[in-house]
Amino acid sequence: MLSKSTNDKGLTYADAGVDIDAGNKAVELMKDSVKATYRPEVLGDLGGFGGLFSLCESGLQHPILVSGTDGVGTKLRLAIMMNKHDTVGQDCVAMSINDVLVQGAEPLFFLDYIAVGKLDPIQVATIVKGVAHACEESGCALLGGETAEMAGFYAKDDYDLAGFGVGIVDRSKLITGEKLTAGDVLIGLPSTGIHSNGFSLVRKIVFERQKLDLQEYMEELHMSLGECLLTPTRLYPKPCLPIIRNFDVKGMVHITGGGFYENIPRVFPKGKKLGVEIDVTAWPQLPIFELLQKWGGVDDREMYRTFNMGIGMIMMVAKEEADAVMADLAKRNEKAYYIGTVVESDVPVTLRGGAFDD
Missing domain, CATH: 3.90.650.10 (PurM-like C-terminal domain)
Known part of the structure; x- marks a missing residue:
C-alpha cells in the first residue's frame, strides 16, 4: 500500500498545470460560434465524443469524400508576440479547405486541434471564433475539435493550431489534371x-x-x-x-x-x-x-x-x-x-x- 505524509496535501490535476474548469469555460464561450456553422447535415450537438454528419442528402451519383489536413505553422509566433489571436483560426481552416477545393470538392466539415501550455479560456475562444467564422464563410460546419492543455510541454504563452477538413464531390466533377492539354x-x-x-x-x-x-x-x-x-x-x-x-x-x-x-x-x-x-x-x-x-x-x-x-x-x-x-x-x-x-x-x-x- 502506497503511503504519504499526513502533512502533505493531495495533488490535483490543476496542481500539475491542467485546469479542467478553464477548459469547460472555453467550451461554453465558443459554443455559439460553433453552432453558427452547422449545416442541416450535422447531427447531435457540441460536446460529444465524435462529430456526426449525414451524407444521405448529398444527391450525388458517385460521391467521393476528399480530406485535407494542415496547421498554421510558425506564423503563430507572430500572433503570440502581438497577442492577436482572432485571425489565425482562418489560416487554419483555409490551409485545409483550399486544398480540398482543388479536387473540386465542396467543403462539408472541419475539426480543429489546439494545444496550449496554459489554458486561457478567452484566448482559446477567440481562436475558435476565428475558426468558426472561416468555416461559416466556406459553407462548412465546425463539427468538433480538441483543446489540449499540455503543461510543461509548451511554454505558458505558447500554443499550436492545426485541423482537418472534409469535402464532397461527384466523381464526374473530380478535378485530377488528367484532361490538361497544351493551350489551356x-x-x-x-x-x-x-x-x-x-x-x-x-x-x-x-x-x-x-x-x-x-x-x-x-x-x-x-x-x-x-x-x-x-x-x-x-x-x-x-x-x-x-x-x-x-x-x-x-x-x-x-x-x-x-x-x-x-x-x-x-x-x-x-x-x-x-x-x-x-x-x-x-x-x-x-x-x-x-x-x-x-x-x-x-x-x-x-x-x-x-x-x-x-x-x-x-x-x-x-x-x-x-x-x-x-x-x-x-x-x-x-x-x-x-x-x-x-x-x-x-x-x-x-x-x-x-x-x-x-
Missing part, C-alpha cells in the same frame, strides 16, 4: 498576402536580418508590419465553387509552401510532357513581397519558390471557356487574372516577365 489557360485568383507559409524565412528576415518591430507602421503597407504579416489566408470556396459547378475546370493549384515551382507540377498528369509558362507581370505585386525581397536580399527564383507572390489559387481551363470563366468571376466582383498557359515542355514551370527576362 491559367486563371489566377489573388492572395491576401503571405497567407500561412514561408514564415520561417519571414521571421529570419524581419527579426534576425532587419531587427524590425511588428508594431511599427509602414507607409508602404498602410498598416503596421505585424498587421500585414497576420493578414489571414484567403478562403477560396466562394469564388471557385460556382466555376467548378458550371465549367470544365481541368486543374487547380493552391499556392502554398513551395510556391509556384513545387505546387504547379503536382497537377500534371503522368505520362504527358506538360509545363506552364507564366507572366509574372500579369497581376499587381503586393508591397510586402517587395519589402521582404529587398530586406532579405532574396533572389527572384527563391521568392517564387517560397511564397505565393500575390496569387493564391490557380484554375486551369480550356482556352474556349476562359473568357466565360473570367466574366462569371467579374459578375460576382471577384478579381482574377490571365497569368499563363499550359505548354508542351520538359520544364514544369517557366516564369517570364520582369526580372525573369533580364
